Amino acid sequence: MTDALDRIRVGSAPDSWGVWFPDDPRQVPWERFLDEVAEAGYSWIELGPYGYLPTDPARLTDEIAKRDLRVSAGTVFTGLHRGPAVWESTWEHVSQVAALTQAMGAKHLVVIPSFWRDDKTAEILEPPELTGEQWAHLTKGMERLGHEVKEAYGLDIVVHPHADTHIDTEDHVEHFLDSTDTELVNLCLDTGHYAYCGGDSVKLIETYGERIGYLHLKQVDPAILADVQAKGTPFGPAVAQGVMCEPPAGVPELAPVLAAAQRLGVDLFAIVEQDMYPCEPDRPLPIAVRTRKFLRSCGA
Known part of the structure; x- marks a missing residue:
């Protein structure tokens, strides 16, 4: 019998339904996502790209309540390594998402750093390594964001290491954590992105446990990942190739990750995000049902 993971709150996200953009003809309508995520047995969801789900709080509250769902977090994209010049435009975007997240009763804002190469065209936008000055902008900017979001909206920011961004590998993640204040900034550990970039999720949880705020x-898929790495394939095309696969077929093993998270002794969201853009509209639901069943077998 698997031990119950009573500190882990499992959910899913629009990402697992192939949703990457607020509006895209290749994505399922938001009503279908909400119907199917509830049908698959999840009770928690994320907002996904701002504007995909209704942005009117009263309407969204009604839509999620009638499906017995609750919101765990909103998501924002930032380029704070570019320095104070981007603060105002960043805050405009963040405050919009944070206001809706707060209105939904959620407590977390997932913050994704900007991509250094275009995830559709593969065009190199910036060098993959930051200068010392850019690291300082990034870390101080994230601390400021954490402070401002907490003050204005009562939310905790959790920064999401992500493929093809400046916070990706183990070295970059550890440098980021060592350079930021845990009172202001913690981590959304994405087990797939961290493995994609060569990191060990269990080791990170065991080493930096107090900084893990969200999962x-x-x-x-190790075979596809090896091909992606050998060819230098950007993240978008790698996803289209199927690099993010249905559990338990890939790495890392999720049971040890969840067990390590449970040992931290704090309540944590663990939101399933199987990147599948673009995907056939009938594909996500059966995968979501099987994934929920698999996570139950792990005790979650």
Whole structure:
């Protein structure tokens, strides 16, 4: 009998339904996502790209309540390594998402750093390594964001290491954590992205446990990942190739990750995010049902 993971709150996200953009003809309508995520047995969801789900709080509250769902977090994209010049435009975007997140009763804002190469065209936008000055902008900017979001909206920011961003590998993640204040900034550990970039999720949880504020659950297909790395394939095309796969077929093993998270002794969201853009509209639901069943077998 698997031990019950009573500190882990499992959910899913629009990402697991192939949703990457507020509006895209290749994505399922938001009503279908909400119907199917509830049908698959999840009770928690994320907002996904701002504007995909209704942004009117009263309407969204009604839509999620009638499906017995609750919101765990909103998501924002930031380029704070570019320095104070981007603060105002960043805050405009963040405050919009944070206001809706707060209105939904959620407590977390997932913050994704900007991509250094275009995830559709593969165009190199910036060098993959930051200068010392850019690291300082990034870390101080994230601390400021954490402070301002907490003051204005009562939310905790959790920064999401992500493939093809400046916070990706183990070295970059550890440097970021060592350079930021745990009172202001913690981590959304995405098990798939961290494995994609060569990191060990269990080791990170055991080493930096007090900084783990949120989890995204996904796996990578090792064979496809090896091909992606050998060819230098950007993240978008790698996803289209199927690099993020259905559990338990890939790495890392999720049971040890969840067990390590449970040992931290704090309540944590663990939101399933199987990147599948673009995907056939009938594909996500059966995968979501099987994934929920698999996570139950792990005790979650």
